[in-house]
Amino acid sequence: MSDPLIVTRDLSKEYRMESYTVAALRGVSLEIGSGEFMAVMGPSGSGKSTFMNLLGCLDSPSAGEYFLAGDKVSALSGDALAATRNRRIGFVFQNFNLLARTSAVENVELPLLYSHCPVAERRPRAMARLTDVGLAERAHHHPQQLSGGQQQRVAIARALVNNPVLILADEPTGALDTRTSFELMGLLQQLNRGGMTVVLVTHEHDVAAFASRVVSFRDGHVVGDQVNPEPADARAMLREFDKMAVAA
Amino acid sequence: MTWLASMRIALRALRVNKLRSTLTMLGIIIGVAAVITMIAVGAGAQARVEEQIKSLGSNLILLLPGSVTSGGARMGSGSRNTLTEDDAYAIQRDVANVQAAPQLRGTGQVVAGNTNWSTVFYGITPEYFEVRNWVIAAGKGFEPADLTGSAKVALLGETVVRNLFGDVDPIGQVIRIRKVPFVVIGTLERKGQSLMGQDQDDVVLMPISTARNRVLGGGTARQRVVGSIFLKVREGADMAEAEAQIRTLLRQRHRVQQGQEDDFTLRNLSEVLGAQEASSRIMTLLLAAVASVSLLVGGIGIMNIMLVSVTERTREIGLRMAVGARSRDILAQFLVEAVTLALIGGLLGIVVGVAGSAGIAHLAEWRVELRPDSVVLAVGFAAAVGVFFGFYPARKASRLVPIEALRYE
Numbered sequence: 161m162s163d164p165l166i167v168t169r170d171l172s173k174e175y176r177m178e179s180y181t182v183a184a185l186r187g188v189s190l191e192i193g194s195g196e197f198m199a200v201m202g203p204s205g206s207g208k209s210t211f212m213n214l215l216g217c218l219d220s221p222s223a224g225e226y227f228l229a230g231d232k233v234s235a236l237s238g239d240a241l242a243a244t245r246n247r248r249i250g251f252v253f254q255n256f257n258l259l260a261r262t263s264a265v266e267n268v269e270l271p272l273l274y275s276h277c278p279v280a281e282r283r284p285r286a287m288a289r290l291t292d293v294g295l296a297e298r299a300h301h302h303p304q305q306l307s308g309g310q311q312q313r314v315a316i317a318r319a320l321v322n323n324p325v326l327i328l329a330d331e332p333t334g335a336l337d338t339r340t341s342f343e344l345m346g347l348l349q350q351l352n353r354g355g356m357t358v359v360l361v362t363h364e365h366d367v368a369a370f371a372s373r374v375v376s377f378r379d380g381h382v383v384g385d386q387v388n389p390e391p392a393d394a395r396a397m398l399r400e401f402d403k404m405a406v407a408a
Numbered sequence: 409m410t411w412l413a414s415m416r417i418a419l420r421a422l423r424v425n426k427l428r429s430t431l432t433m434l435g436i437i438i439g440v441a442a443v444i445t446m447i448a449v450g451a452g453a454q455a456r457v458e459e460q461i462k463s464l465g466s467n468l469i470l471l472l473p474g475s476v477t478s479g480g481a482r483m484g485s486g487s488r489n490t491l492t493e494d495d496a497y498a499i500q501r502d503v504a505n506v507q508a509a510p511q512l513r514g515t516g517q518v519v520a521g522n523t524n525w526s527t528v529f530y531g532i533t534p535e536y537f538e539v540r541n542w543v544i545a546a547g548k549g550f551e552p553a554d555l556t557g558s559a560k561v562a563l564l565g566e567t568v569v570r571n572l573f574g575d576v577d578p579i580g581q582v583i584r585i586r587k588v589p590f591v592v593i594g595t596l597e598r599k600g601q602s603l604m605g606q607d608q609d610d611v612v613l614m615p616i617s618t619a620r621n622r623v624l625g626g627g628t629a630r631q632r633v634v635g636s637i638f639l640k641v642r643e644g645a646d647m648a649e650a651e652a653q654i655r656t657l658l659r660q661r662h663r664v665q666q667g668q669e670d671d672f673t674l675r676n677l678s679e680v681l682g683a684q685e686a687s688s689r690i691m692t693l694l695l696a697a698v699a700s701v702s703l704l705v706g707g708i709g710i711m712n713i714m715l716v717s718v719t720e721r722t723r724e725i726g727l728r729m730a731v732g733a734r735s736r737d738i739l740a741q742f743l744v745e746a747v748t749l750a751l752i753g754g755l756l757g758i759v760v761g762v763a764g765s766a767g768i769a770h771l772a773e774w775r776v777e778l779r780p781d782s783v784v785l786a787v788g789f790a791a792a793v794g795v796f797f798g799f800y801p802a803r804k805a806s807r808l809v810p811i812e813a814l815r816y817e
Contacts, residue, residue, distance in 0.1 A: 218730060218811040239734045245810075246732020257727045257814070261424055273413060274732035318731065 163230065165325060165357050166192040166215065171224035171234075172380075173210050184210040186380035187224065192359065194325075197352040197391070199368035200361045201384075202377035209330070211377065212361045216249055216328045217241045229325055246274050250319025254331035256311040258303040264314045265290060265299040271322045289317040293347065309340035316347060327351065329360045333367055339401055345370045346394035370394055411744065418745035421717070422752075432713045433753035435706025436793065440757025440786040441764055442699035447782040448765040450692025452775035457688050461681045463599040463608065465541040467647060468678050471495075471637040471654070474671035489633040490671045493616065495661060496637045500535070503653045505645035509536040510634040512619045516586040518612060520572040527568050529585060529612040531619025539640040542613070547579045547594025550615050558617040562590040565611035566598045585612065588622050647676065696782075700789070706753070707793035714746050714801035725805050726813025739806035746798020747791055754790030758783055 173185040185207045192198055202208040213219040214226060217233060220241075226234040233244060245251075258267045268286035277285070290296050293313040303311050312332060319327055329348065333341035349370060352358050360371060368374050369392045376384035422429040473490045496510035512531035517524050534550050536542070544563065554561055562583065569578050578592045599608040614623070620632070641650045651674055658664075662671050718725070725738055733741075762778060769776045 213811045216730070218814065219809070239736075242729065242732050242734040245730060251730050253814075257723070257730075259724060259727070262420075270728070271731040274728075274734070274737055322732075 163194075164191040165194040165196075165229055166190070166359075167225075167227040168214075169225045171211070171214060171226055172222050173207075173214060173219070174222045183380055185214070185221075188380075188382055190375065190382065190385075192357065194357055195352070195355050196373055197349070197358045197371045198360065198373045198375060199371035200359065200375050200377065201363060201365075201368050203363065205379075206377040207380040208361050208377040210380075212328060212330055212359070215326075215359060216251060217245050242274070246271055247322055248325050250316075250322070250324040250327045252312065252315050252319050252327065252329040252332045254334040256303070256308075256315045256335070258311055258314060258318075260304065261302055263300045263302055264295060264306065264317075267303070267314055268317045268321050270318060275322055277322075286317070286321055289321045290314070292320065293317045307340075308336050309343055312336065312340075312344055313347065316344075316351075320351075325357060327356055327358045329358065331362055332360065333362070333364075339398065339405075341367070342394050342398040342401060346398060349391075349394050411740070414740050414744040415748060417741055418748045421721075421745055422749060425717075428713060429749060432709050432749055433756065435709035436703065436750050436753025436790050437706075437757040437760055439699065439703030439706040439793075440754045440790050441760035442702050443696060443786045443789070444758060444761030444778070444782055445764040445768065445776075446695035446699040447692060447785075448761075448776040448778045449768060449774060450688070450695045451777040451779050451782070452769075454685065454688045454692060455777050456775050457681065457685045459600070460602065461678070461685065463541060463602070464677060464681065465539055465638075465640060466678060467641040467643060467645075468539070468676075469639040469641065469647070469651060469654070470675040470677050471639055471658075472673040472675065473636075474669070474673055490662060491634050491637055493632045493634050495658060496533075496634065498661060499637070499639065499654055499657060502657055503650060505642040506650050506654065507535050507539050507640045507642075509533055509539040509638045509640070510616060511536065511636050511638060512616050512624065512633075513635045514586075514619060514624050516623070518568065518572065518583055518585050520578075520581060520583045523572055525568060525571040527565075527610050527612055529562075529614060529619065529623070531616035531624075532613055533616055536613070536638070539638045542599075543597040545595045545597040546577075547592070549594060555615045555617050558621045559615060560588060560590045560618060560622065561593045561614065563594040563596055563613040564592055565596050565609040565613075567607055567610040568612055569595055585614075586623050590614065647678070651676065703786075703789060703793060707750070707797040710746055710749055710794060711797035711801060713749075714742060714798055715804070717745075718742065718801045718805040721805075722808065722813045722816040725808055726810055726816065729808070729810035730814055735806040738808075739802045742802035742805050743795065743798050746802065747794035750790045750794025750798075751787070754787040757786065757790065761786070 168188055168190050170187040170189055171185060172183070172187050175182045175184055188211060200208045200211060210219070214221050221234055224234065225232060228244065228248060233241070236244065259270070265283065265286045268289055269282045272282045272285065287296065287299060290299050293316055295310060295313055295317065298306060298310060303314070306314065327348070333344055336344060345367065348358055348360070360367070362368055369388070372388050372391050374384070374386050374388055375382055471491065493510050496508040499506060500508040510533060514529050515526070516529065517526050533555065537544070537549060547563070549563070550561065553559070562585070564578055572578070572583065573581065578595060581592050583590050583592060596609070596613070602608050639654065641647050655670065655674060658672055659670065664671060728738060765776045765778055768774055
């Protein structure tokens with residue numbers, strides 16, 4: 161196996177309250193290989209979200225080290241972290257986080273505004289990613305005019321537009337119905353099959369079942385790290401679901 | 409990210425909240441319009457004073473007859489006819505850098521054909537034109553021969569021409585002043601109102617000898633008395649020194665004993681006008697300062713709204729940071745937004761200010777003078793207000809921690 165994409169060593173995060181400190185993460189050491197589809201599970205307060213934020217460079221660790229593709233990210237400055245988020249990481253959030261009153265294609269273009277992408281290339285690149293997620297014909301719709309599933313697909317197109325090495329999905333199906341969830345997980349699985357590393361945070365076992373590796377958190381520690389030899393196939397389950405719907 | 413892109417994002421954000429943006433701009437609009445209008449009004453007043461100074465003539469000293477004391481009661485200046493034509497010639501001859509123009513004043517009915525007009529006439533010498541800044545519009549001035557021969561020739565001010573002749577060319581026409589016939593040899597260029605609001609163009613000029621010998625007659629003829637003498641000190645010469653020399657000379661000529669009061673009055677008109685000019689300049693500054701306060705208030709309005717906007721859009725800021733915006737990109741975005749708000753307000757303010765100035769000129773019939781530099785100043789000030797008051801909210805936005813901003817409820 162080649163060098164892992166992500167290496168964390170004793171990664172810790174403490175939040176200082178007024179009179180006491182809360183340890184959200186207590187020394188997590190993990191390796192995530194390139195091309196893995198990993199689910200992070202755990203009850204709320206387990207530290208999974210904190211771990212996710214640290215992987216996404218949205219927050220900086222109190223102690224420990226974090227390497228992304230060989231670079232020591234935990235030592236980078238604010239601007240360098242912004243560049244890392246911009247170029248190497250694509251985010252998918254539970255509540256989509258699309259800009260309101262802004263068309264789908266402009267939402268997808270957003271990361272390109274902050275990279276050195278020539279103006280003339282922005283629109284074609286954004287359109288190409290929208291086509292990948294099957295929303296080319298909705299490019300000029302505003303988020304309010306799109307369904308939840310469509311909005312999340314726009315968010316995935318946005319995550320992909322700068323060709324990242326890692327997709328971080330934080331409860332991506334949390335706001336979606338079952339059928340749309342299957343659709344979305346199918347899309348993530350398809351990306352993963354294309355070589356993309358995907359890290360997914362969820363508290364639902366059904367969703368974690370689509371991943372090839374499941375890491376469980378509790379009280380800021382990793383308490384479980386299992387390989388899932390036969391991940392569920394979201395596309396197949398979608399077909400099954402539709403068949404049952406027709407039968408019913 | 410380029411400034412152009414920031415500008416587009418800013419315009420979009422401002423469009424989203426049209427009413428709020430408009431109200432915020434209103435503060436700047438009013439501020440800029442007030443600055444422009446107030447400066448225009450002040451500049452108009454100043455220009456008017458300056459014009460009056462020009463019409464009066466610069467470096468001018470007015471010499472008036474002194475007072476007379478009768479039984480302990482002093483009768484005020486001009487109560488005695490102490491000044492003569494010869495005083496004027498003596499000053500002209502003996503005091504360096506001074507031109508003296510005696511003036512003999514009279515009023516009377518002027519008749520031309522079947523119309524008549526009551527006006528003021530002045531008996532003068534040729535120096536009078538230069539000293540009082542009279543320009544001959546048409547025809548010619550007086551010749552030395554006109555003075556020695558008490559020639560019956562006259563020059564008419566614009567108002568007199570209009571009232572007696574209308575559109576007819578008055579030159580060569582005959583008019584009668586107090587029944588004495590005069591030939592009109594020229595007309596005078598318009599001067600407008602004096603500081604006291606008098607129509608300076610309602611005037612007839614004639615040689616001083618003619619006025620004394622042929623029109624006024626009486627005691628004035630014997631004593632060669634004049635009503636007043638205008639003295640013009642050459643540009644650059646010391647006025648105080650000239651004044652002192654004139655005073656010494658006149659005291660000698662009038663045989664005023666040491667310790668006794670002058671029997672004449674010297675009044676430095678330019679000083680009076682200078683003071684007036686200075687006061688109108690101060691008024692302009694004051695008006696501009698008051699107007700600037702409203703601009704300041706407008707700026708605080710921008711800051712207020714930008715702070716609200718930063719709070720409201722915390723999640724948007726978090727998202728932008730998550731997808732790669734650096735602190736300075738966020739700073740630029742909000743700064744550009746504040747400046748855009750201020751600049752659009754500034755441009756609208758110019759329109760309102762220019763219209764307001766025109767309105768004041770029209771309704772109050774005040775003189776206003778729009779100054780290009782005041783427009784540039786007001787817009788520059790508006791942009792500065794945008795930067796100054798936009799900076800704090802923009803910095804606040806740029807210092808947000810991405811994850812906290814993203815999770816903000």
